[in-house]
Amino acid sequence: MIRQESPEETAFRDSVRTWLEDNLPRELRHLTFRPRPEEIMPWYRAVSRQGWIAPHWPRDEGGMGASAVEQAILMEEFARAGAPDIPSQGLNHIGPMLIERGTPEQKARHLPPILSGDCIWCQGYSEPGAGSDLASLKTTGRIDGDAIVVNGHKIWTTWGHHAQWMFALVRTSDDRKRGITFVLLDLDTPGITRRPIRTIAGDDEFAEVFLDEVRVPLANVVGEIGAGWSVATSLLDQERLHIGSPLHANRALTRLRGLVEAMPEGDRDAWADSLAHAEVLTETVTAAFLDTHEKFEAGRSPAGESAFLKILATEATQEILEIARCAAGPLAAQVDPAWNGDRRLDLNEMALQSRRLTIYAGSNEIQRTILARQVLGLGGR
Amino acid sequence: MPVFDGEDAQIVDSVAAFFARNGGIARVRRLRDEGATRDPETWRAAAEQGWIGILAPETAGGLDMPVRSAALLMQTAARSVPFEPFSAAIVAARLLGRIDAPPAILDDVLSGQAIALPLDGTGLDWDGTRLSGESPQTADVASADWFVVSCNGTETGLFLVSCKSPYKTVEAHATHDGGTVGTVRFDGAEGTALGSGSDAEREAADARVLLRLLRAAEAVGLAQEAFARTLDYLRARSQFGRPIGSFQALQHRAATIHVRLTSAEALLYEAVRAFGTDRQAFAADATFSRALDAAQLACDEAIQMHGAIGFTDELEIGFFLKRLLALSASADERDPATISRVI
Ligand SMILES: Cc1cc2nc3c(=O)[nH]c(=O)nc-3n(C[C@H](O)[C@H](O)[C@H](O)COP(=O)(O)OP(=O)(O)OC[C@H]3O[C@@H](n4cnc5c(N)ncnc54)[C@H](O)[C@@H]3O)c2cc1C
Numbered sequence: 001m002i003r004q005e006s007p008e009e010t011a012f013r014d015s016v017r018t019w020l021e022d023n024l025p026r027e028l029r030h031l032t033f034r035p036r037p038e039e040i041m042p043w044y045r046a047v048s049r050q051g052w053i054a055p056h057w058p059r060d061e062g063g064m065g066a067s068a069v070e071q072a073i074l075m076e077e078f079a080r081a082g083a084p085d086i087p088s089q090g091l092n093h094i095g096p097m098l099i100e101r102g103t104p105e106q107k108a109r110h111l112p113p114i115l116s117g118d119c120i121w122c123q124g125y126s127e128p129g130a131g132s133d134l135a136s137l138k139t140t141g142r143i144d145g146d147a148i149v150v151n152g153h154k155i156w157t158t159w160g161h162h163a164q165w166m167f168a169l170v171r172t173s174d175d176r177k178r179g180i181t182f183v184l185l186d187l188d189t190p191g192i193t194r195r196p197i198r199t200i201a202g203d204d205e206f207a208e209v210f211l212d213e214v215r216v217p218l219a220n221v222v223g224e225i226g227a228g229w230s231v232a233t234s235l236l237d238q239e240r241l242h243i244g245s246p247l248h249a250n251r252a253l254t255r256l257r258g259l260v261e262a263m264p265e266g267d268r269d270a271w272a273d274s275l276a277h278a279e280v281l282t283e284t285v286t287a288a289f290l291d292t293h294e295k296f297e298a299g300r301s302p303a304g305e306s307a308f309l310k311i312l313a314t315e316a317t318q319e320i321l322e323i324a325r326c327a328a329g330p331l332a333a334q335v336d337p338a339w340n341g342d343r344r345l346d347l348n349e350m351a352l353q354s355r356r357l358t359i360y361a362g363s364n365e366i367q368r369t370i371l372a373r374q375v376l377g378l379g380g381r
Numbered sequence: 382m383p384v385f386d387g388e389d390a391q392i393v394d395s396v397a398a399f400f401a402r403n404g405g406i407a408r409v410r411r412l413r414d415e416g417a418t419r420d421p422e423t424w425r426a427a428a429e430q431g432w433i434g435i436l437a438p439e440t441a442g443g444l445d446m447p448v449r450s451a452a453l454l455m456q457t458a459a460r461s462v463p464f465e466p467f468s469a470a471i472v473a474a475r476l477l478g479r480i481d482a483p484p485a486i487l488d489d490v491l492s493g494q495a496i497a498l499p500l501d502g503t504g505l506d507w508d509g510t511r512l513s514g515e516s517p518q519t520a521d522v523a524s525a526d527w528f529v530v531s532c533n534g535t536e537t538g539l540f541l542v543s544c545k546s547p548y549k550t551v552e553a554h555a556t557h558d559g560g561t562v563g564t565v566r567f568d569g570a571e572g573t574a575l576g577s578g579s580d581a582e583r584e585a586a587d588a589r590v591l592l593r594l595l596r597a598a599e600a601v602g603l604a605q606e607a608f609a610r611t612l613d614y615l616r617a618r619s620q621f622g623r624p625i626g627s628f629q630a631l632q633h634r635a636a637t638i639h640v641r642l643t644s645a646e647a648l649l650y651e652a653v654r655a656f657g658t659d660r661q662a663f664a665a666d667a668t669f670s671r672a673l674d675a676a677q678l679a680c681d682e683a684i685q686m687h688g689a690i691g692f693t694d695e696l697e698i699g700f701f702l703k704r705l706l707a708l709s710a711s712a713d714e715r716d717p718a719t720i721s722r723v724i
């Protein structure tokens with residue numbers, strides 16, 4: 001971070017660094033594959049016990065209530081230490097949504113297990129026919145007594161095959177947007193079939209979920225029947241703060257650094273400029289993150305503006321990994337990681353993984369359209 | 382812009398009003414057509430606002446405002462693409478004010494009677510009383526009355542050299558923005574020693590950082606104006622029966638420019654905050670490179686999205702690209718690897 005830290009912030013950074021050094025298991029550092037739940041969840045719980053699992057949640061909901069700078073410090077240190085990605089659908093999506101829109105019962109039931117890592121959530125929005133045009137979704141919800149009976153097919157559901165609960169959008173009437181309802185779905189309910197889908201990076205990262213006469217109690221509706229679209233989109237700006245955070249860029253930078261450090265001394269100088277460029281990109285994302293965050297907190301971030309962060313952070317990450325690909329040279333095609341002593345070197349895994357960044361959470365094309373129309377005042381057709 | 386207070390808003394408003402009164406880009410065009418490389422009236426009027434001394438200590442007659450204010454000043458001024466070396470003059474005035482320069486000279490500089498500019502003395506030699514050597518590719522070479530030279534010669538330090546010295550020659554070339562660039566040659570020119578040792582070194586280093594910050598602010602500001610005019614045009618110009626801004630190909634490119642400019646501006650003000658910390662050199666170099674890249678995209682696209690009219694001299698849109706050319710060339714390019722060096 002370019003910004004000078006206060007003594008308290010520096011002390012916090014030091015404590016994070018030391019704690020990671022002491023507590024992050026060696027076998028989880030600088031992973032070049034996506035670990036399975038049994039490998040990753042003990043780490044999730046350890047971070048949770050330390051109190052750092054939900055930096056952006058308010059304190060009275062069990063989060064840290066951390067400032068933008070503290071959040072950036074956490075991301076930088078976790079990235080530097082090579083900490084693995086943790087499942088974030090609970091922490092970044094349904095958790096904040098329930099905090100804003102959930103009933104007291106829903107909050108009491110669902111927030112604690114998200115924080116502790118006892119419940120993994122997945123997001124059931126996309127369908128085979130409904131991607132960017134999400135509002136065209138067809139999974140139906142038929143109200144029957146005290147339940148909604150759900151039928152349909154969700155797809156690209158991250159960790160859908162590992163999760164215990166899913167938050168989903170279902171169609172309860174024909175009205176394009178006002179016919180959508182937001183439900184919380186226990187994945188142990190009868191009528192659910194899940195099938196993992198393999199990604200280009202070779203792992204089973206997402207799944208498809210078939211829903212056949214699945215009964216969801218009405219108590220599991222968030223907001224009103226038919227208010228699902230507004231619930232799902234109410235936190236878009238906040239969500240883009242996560243997706244546009246400097247976390248991925250920092251992780252990419254760490255991987256690039258690892259590659260350059262492993263080069264013979266004489267070769268390293270030739271990479272100094274590229275490394276510098278990657279560092280500048282990362283600092284640009286951090287600066288934009290802090291600025292947007294602070295504007296957001298001051299209530300000065302106009303709707304849609306945060307779309308710029310998603311574009312910036314994801315494309316900067318891909319650019320850094322492109323540099324890493326060049327730094328890896330011919331080895332970039334190799335599936336197995338390389339090693340520098342006991343440090344695993346990523347030759348291409350994150351580069352493959354990062355292709356997702358510009359597709360999900362509203363593709364970058366969609367974000368550009370949002371920016372052009374909502375922020376730049378360029379008309380639609 | 383980052384979260385700013387009322388004083389910041391005041392600067393932005395008064396600078397914008399000042400340049401509007403002075404004719405904005407039409408002034409630059411007129412000077413160019415007249416072949417004038419100076420506009421003493423505008424310079425003095427700007428100095429009367431206190432702007433040359435915006436960073437100089439109050440005891441020296443300056444305004445002693447935060448660096449952020451100077452960045453806002455230059456960001457706003459740049460929307461009218463003045464080619465005058467305001468950024469360099471602000472940095473030189475600050476330097477002179479901090480090292481107890483002769484009061485008469487400082488008065489002249491702060492009141493706009495004379496222009497003092499910093500000069501990186503790489504390749505120059507100071508023997509204790511006289512300066513010799515050559516400084517090529519010097520920006521604004523024909524504008525200065527005084528050079529504040531930072532030098533690592535026989536003696537290390539800061540020196541003030543008059544451009545009226547008979548032992549100095551200048552070879553000046555016009556630049557596309559209306560300014561000049563060229564070579565200054567000193568052949569035993571007399572000067573006044575202003576300081577030496579680590580204090581002088583630190584002052585010279587700070588001056589370099591500040592100059593980069595202010596020029597980055599200029600790049601961001603002029604690009605924002607070029608982009609704003611482009612957006613107006615995208616909304617106003619119709620083809621195929623609808624505004625060209627409704628075409629997605631243009632919308633998406635406009636969005637990309639917005640992303641680059643917004644993030645370059647955020648980085649600029651982080652770098653401004655970092656002035657005075659041990660990250661200042663990296664921060665200034667980083668913001669400078671991002672600002673120039675973003676501005677280049679915005680200025681190139683500004684012309685493209687205007688079509689043929691954008692390619693004419695008549696439309697002002699080309700002035701932004703031409704001013705940017707000069708800013709990029711002023712990048713202290715004798716040392717292109719600065720960025721990687723500081724990491
Ligand atoms: C790794 C990964 C994880 C995911 N996890 C989840 C999850 O957990 N839950 C979930 O619900 N979904 C998830 N998704 C799905 C994701 O939200 C969708 O992929 C996304 O919304 C895009 O939809 P699509 O894939 O159907 O592409 P399409 O909408 O078919 O788009 C294909 C291409 O066309 C472009 N395009 C589409 N419309 C326009 C337009 N109007 N203008 C210009 N270009 C356009 C798109 O940008 C894209 O490049 C995940 C996706 C990935 C890759």
